[in-house]
Amino acid sequence: MSSVGTRRFISEIPRAIKHRAACLHRARQNRNYSQSSENTSAIERDIETPGKWTVTGALYLERLPIITPPLSKLEQEYREYKLQQETEQSLLSDFEISKKEEEERLANQKKNVLDTPIHLRNVPVQTFQDKEEIWDKELSQFTPADRETEADRNNDMKSVSRKLDQPLVLLLKKIVNGKDFWYLPYLDYIPRHSMRQVAEKALTDSCGTNLQFQTFSNAPSGYQVLHYGNDMIKKTQSNGSKVFIYKAEYRGGIVNPDKDKHILDYAWVTRRELRQFVGRSTSRLFNKFTFF
Template identity: 55%
Template sequence: MSSSVRRTRSVVLTVSKLFKCRSACIIGTQHNRYYSQSVAAELSETPEKWDLVGAMYLERLPVITPPLRKIEKRYKEYRHQIEVENSLLSDYEIAKIQEEDRLALQTKNVLDTPLHLRNVPVQTMQDREEIWNKELAEFSPAPRVTEADESGDMKSLDRKLDQTLVLLVKQKIDGKEYWYLPMLQYIAGTSMRQVAEQAVANTCGADLKIQTFGNAPSGYQLKMYNKELQEDTKAKGRKIFIYKAEYRSGLVTPSKDSVLDYVWVAPSELRQYVGRTTSRIFNKFNIY
């Protein structure tokens, strides 16, 4: 009888402990639920408002290849040597060798050649190569350094042909003059891509033709307002969604109302216009 009583007591104690643990878990869960609801209520009472802006990173891709570096030149010469050593003769080279053998045979057996064929002028492959070499010597390629490079014309698309150029416009924003990408505040009822494209049209004219890549932005940047501007706009700052586009044709016709100046700059020149932090963000978009 004593053993059965002990077993009954142990079972009762175990069940009571389980009920205590369960009630503690329920209380803790309810407490966490009430705490999360209170935090959400506090956040909803003081939301952070941001001004949404669409901007366009417009680039002109390189027109010519950049000059080769030393290691690239050495590798190019090495690959060319291997290809020459392992390659077979082309059809032109085979025909040239056959022609040389035929001409040597005709010169040796000149008496066997008919009289009406002895003085007939024949243009050989050697003659053609001499004409081609003469044309090549007279050809002069266009210079890599253009007049825009020499004069320092920052508004010309003919400068730095071997590098990517990015369009920057100088605008008066919040009472101060800034160099930045063409941008425009969000317009209700339109997509952010349309806002970015409209920013280019408003600042640079409708003659400029571009090709935008994708409907999603390529990046973003946060610009915090000062205290006075935060009180005036009731916003914490500006969220700028940056889209990427490629220049196709046309010229920049800056708007007299909103654009003070514009430049086409290389990635290495971005820092002196937009600062170190912004230039780092822009250089992430540059591929070439």
């Protein structure tokens, strides 16, 4: 063997060793996988089979806050501090400068009244002071709307006009397998429909077509896995439901629940009220959908 061939053979040795080590590593992985697959095959057949789960679309319909929430004690103190700081350090506004110039001009006119032409002496002029008096009068006659509505006083949870400073979410009370529970409007998957269309159809079928809303995205905002009980598993031949939740904004209209769809009741609830309707785990999931 020539010296060139010898050097080439020696340089190929590390590559061959690496290749052999990689092959041995893959072989061990295949043996381990074949052993573990025998143990997990039963679980995969019972749980991970697509036919064993029901795919469901749900709509999280949210009415956004209409008014700002009341300030906390710390926020109120900071607001007063900033107002005082702005008053002490700010410059004169255009209105204040014009008012000051007008006062100086009127004072000069009173001193030199004889120099003012006769046709301009008795002309009524609306001064800045007159404007301020008119604005102050309009402000005194203005009464702001009450933050507490009639729905708040009557604790009407079916009204979308309650809790104007907080977001509300629509919940429906339905009967499933002889038991009633609260949840979002939902519907099982319909062939040849997207999951967003299924979620929107769940709302219109359950609450009527009078509602105006805007769905945010074609992708779900979250999902939830609901496991059925033994009776429900035997009845539906399904281990549970995989719910894909889409978020939508309420734009107007009223809810007309369809009793033929087994809708017993409905309610517009706040974040703090969710837990008493849907439980702790589901309320934690729903609270992640809102930023207020």
